[in-house]
Each structure stands twice: as structure tokens, then as C-alpha cells.
Amino acid sequence: xxxxxxxxxxxxxxxxxxxxxxxxxxxxxxxxxxxxxxxxxxx
Numbered sequence: 001x002x003x004x005x006x007x008x009x010x011x012x013x014x015x016x017x018x019x020x021x022x023x024x025x026x027x028x029x030x031x032x033x034x035x036x037x038x039x040x041x042x043x
Contacts, residue, residue: 004040007040008037008040011033011036011037011040012037014033015030015033015034015037018030018033
């Protein structure tokens with residue numbers, strides 16, 4: 001679905017940004033995004 005691809009792209013970009021700004025983002029935020037991306041891959 002196009003919607004899932006868009007959601008995956010947005011979540012991927014958020015994860016990359018969080019990793020880049022790791023000193024300003026806690027690990028739980030990164031884990032939440034990673035977990036969401038994994039659920040998309042399972043669909």
C-alpha cells in the first residue's frame with residue numbers, strides 16, 4: 001500500500017534523525033520507531 005510506504009519512509013527518516021541527534025534523544029524514542037518499522041515489515 002502506498003500509505004504504508006509513506007509511513008515507513010517517514011519513520012525511517014525519524015529514526016535516522018534520532019540516531020544523528022542521539023545526544024538529544026533518549027534510546028526509548030529510537031526503540032519505539034524501530035519497533036514500528038518492524039511491524040510494517042511483518043505486514
